[in-house]
Amino acid sequence: MMRNIALMQSRVGALGATLRPHVKTSKCIEVGRLQRDAGALGITVSTLKEAEAFFAAGFDDITYAVGIAPQRLDRVLALRRAGCRLTILVDSRESARAVVDKGRSEAHAFDVMIEVDTDGHRSGVRPDDDLLIAIGEILQQGGAILAGVLTHAGSSYGLSTPEALQAMAEQERAGCVRAATRLRAAGLPCPVVSVGSTPTALSAEKLDGVTEVRAGVYVFFDLVMANVGVCTPQDVALSVLATVIGHQADKGWAITDAGWMAMSRDRGTQAQQRDYGYGAVCDVAGTLLDDLIVSGANQEHGIVARRDGTADPDIVRRVPVGTRLRILPNHACATATQFDAYHVLDADGTTQVWRRFHGW
Amino acid sequence: MMRNIALMQSRVGALGATLRPHVKTSKCIEVGRLQRDAGALGITVSTLKEAEAFFAAGFDDITYAVGIAPQRLDRVLALRRAGCRLTILVDSRESARAVVDKGRSEAHAFDVMIEVDTDGHRSGVRPDDDLLIAIGEILQQGGAILAGVLTHAGSSYGLSTPEALQAMAEQERAGCVRAATRLRAAGLPCPVVSVGSTPTALSAEKLDGVTEVRAGVYVFFDLVMANVGVCTPQDVALSVLATVIGHQADKGWAITDAGWMAMSRDRGTQAQQRDYGYGAVCDVAGTLLDDLIVSGANQEHGIVARRDGTADPDIVRRVPVGTRLRILPNHACATATQFDAYHVLDADGTTQVWRRFHGW
Structure with a gap:
């Protein structure tokens, strides 16, 4: 940021x-x-x-x-x-x-x-x-x-x-x-x-x-801006920290607790050159797991799956129950408003909580 | 309700x-x-x-x-x-x-x-x-x-x-x-x-x-449920009270202050039999203006236009600046969460404010 x-x-x-x-x-x-x-x-x-x-x-x-x-x-x-x-x-x-x-x-x-x-x-x-x-x-x-x-x-x-x-x-x-x-x-x-x-x-x-x-x-920044070409996914300074809560192994799905309530319903990358579903998936350190996206979302469930639609046969071992993932948003304005605060990661590894407001 | x-x-x-x-x-x-x-x-x-x-x-x-x-x-x-x-x-x-x-x-x-x-x-x-x-x-x-x-x-x-x-x-x-x-x-x-x-x-x-x-x-209820067939738009008990802030008369647009921040980004009716855009438009008393929808939305702007894509030549006179409209949501769960309270309309004409919570 x-x-x-x-x-x-x-x-x-x-x-x-x-x-x-x-x-x-x-x-x-x-x-x-x-x-x-x-x-x-x-x-x-x-x-x-x-x-x-x-x-x-x-x-x-x-x-x-x-x-x-x-x-x-x-x-x-x-x-x-x-x-x-x-x-x-x-x-x-x-x-x-x-x-x-x-x-x-x-x-x-x-x-x-x-x-x-x-x-x-x-x-x-x-x-x-x-x-x-x-x-x-x-x-x-x-x-x-x-x-x-x-x-x-x-x-x-x-x-x-x-x-x-x-x-x-x-x-x-x-x-x-x-x-x-x-x-x-x-x-x-x-x-x-x-x-x-x-x-x-x-x-x-x-x-x-x-x-x-x-x-x-x-x-x-956000994934829409990355598709527009004015930043890269690595420049995106906002992410949702999600946790894996289950799998559908035969489909290659990991299910997380970050659904559309967390990511917002914004599907701004849908009509762009690269569709990220409801978000791009990173490990907890912020490194992109480039083959994975949030391919679907319900209110409090996100489905993490391969972007190309194939099933990852190794998904359960790769991101077991309890794994923390960072999801980059399509649209930062829409995702941020779903939360009442930011957890701010400082360069020295410390964190702070900054409130944000909501409503009119 | x-x-x-x-x-x-x-x-x-x-x-x-x-x-x-x-x-x-x-x-x-x-x-x-x-x-x-x-x-x-x-x-x-x-x-x-x-x-x-x-x-x-x-x-x-x-x-x-x-x-x-x-x-x-x-x-x-x-x-x-x-x-x-x-x-x-x-x-x-x-x-x-x-x-x-x-x-x-x-x-x-x-x-x-x-x-x-x-x-x-x-x-x-x-x-x-x-x-x-x-x-x-x-x-x-x-x-x-x-x-x-x-x-x-x-x-x-x-x-x-x-x-x-x-x-x-x-x-x-x-x-x-x-x-x-x-x-x-x-x-x-x-x-x-x-x-x-x-x-x-x-x-x-x-x-x-x-x-x-x-x-x-x-x-x-909501417009998605109306399209599913388990209610009618008249059964929808949640609406966003919007105000007309301008027009693009030649396009047949009225611009309101209820954009996607108010309606949410949920476009759940997009793939259904009747696409309501970002919402169905009612007058302030709740009567459907059946030809109009919220055809587009930015963060704090909604575009009200005819559902069939034609321009209403009478839009400025019909809903002048300052007009209050009620917008029915595609998805009640997604729209409600954008607000911190409900303004509850009682049958006797009185109103109450009920808080709702947000976040995790």
Whole structure:
């Protein structure tokens, strides 16, 4: 994890932008502090619970990178009045008006960014859509602080070659800078130009015009990211410690106590070049047992079997009942949330327990 | 939920067995109490955390229906010495020996069941395998209390016709009774014959020779169970309250704040007759908006769109920003665990908050 944190910080810094890590992956104060110590400026959150927890721990520059629901403005206001510079996000006239109306009735100027859609995968306004300017004007004329533009090229998760990733990073950069340029040309402020996803952040060749990069899953990495090509399985810093509880010897199965409740139901590698089932199998020291995956899962049962579908005739001797295995996850964000704490393995062999939070 | 609890209790009772509900679905003491009040005898758990939490709340007859890891026997022993009749499960000589060895060293007789495999989907000993008798003898001669046999026809989740479900229920019943008969013929005790899954429990035509039925997800039901055919979407008692945060009008999308973190990554309806994406969409009163599903999800974003893939040109007017929607889950066990509490809607319009637990 320390290596992953240093890697992203140095890559983003070398391209002239600041890094605002997304803490939705870890939901853990200690991890956020390490990212800050490495040079990160501010954090990104996906829920107000994350904002509240990190603000309580001294993080006061927070971007809530999910379009604001009007019903949440009271919680946003409470954080801001307590001293948190919490920036919110809109991508429609309706949301912008709701923010402006709330600001007027509370005599408060919210910091607001406009979400830009640079790859069609989810939310946001297209850079060349006149809606962009209309939203900017509603916010500006309504007394909000127009803080900038924000985009997330989430479709980068579906790519797997350096060329495609570089092209997507450039598409994300150029689209977001184009939106900022149009807002400025319309006489509107746009101080922050925020882009990012782990794959594009690690693939960008330039970030001209971008002020900050957001990325989350890099802190742990996972098998989806290994398939995308921005890490190797050996870089994955999160694993589930499982125990063998039985076998079906004739099928070549070992049964463990790490089912989908532990690994999550995320099957993100299913459509990728290498399908790891519900996870890749390592020995307790973290060395990959490269022929094995978690081929199936029930709530509290994982089936460990060969990835190629053949039966290992030696499975009972190889991993007897009671054997501890480490399972690497498809998707770190989804697996981590199944647990209330991390058992942190230090280089000197000691361990610590770091709490993480859950829910909204 | 009250109707679902009454339905299962009456169906199992009418066939002459007792009901031992699986509390892994709710992980909620109040729900367990309602099942007990309706006539359930004992509970089933999938983790020792469930056992500890329910025992602390006065439930003292608990079956831990996941093969025991030798490392967990100390926690099991602590519960038993505190007065909990906690029964554990084995399906191998190795596990049986570990239990016997621990019992000897602690001068304690564990209650142990043998897991029987009646459908090949996971763990257990085949009813006609000599291993069954060998395990029984290890336990009996080693001083453990051989409490019976237990099976779970989890492959019933993959079926969808009454005939196939009835046949699987009979296969589950007959296989488990066969195992009990063989143990008894070998001079071994087998007081409990425990079968169950929600689909087979609701499909069995007879339970001759069975003493108890276990079932879990019936308490809430879900879309997977609706596709299996043992409930309708209207019977689903669990929903996620989502809020519309934006649109992509040209695509016919409404974007909500209920992504996969809220719904879980479970895509259990994907291979079934009706694919609901990440969930079925209802209005806030619970009426199905039958053309809509959650067609895609990111961590904190859900995409609501037409199930048939066409774009609803009226989506922005139909569900404007701020609209509350109820999303029915594919899999109640997976969705519920994403939350720390249930907001319980009573028939008189009042609400309560019931905590649920998480982790191991």
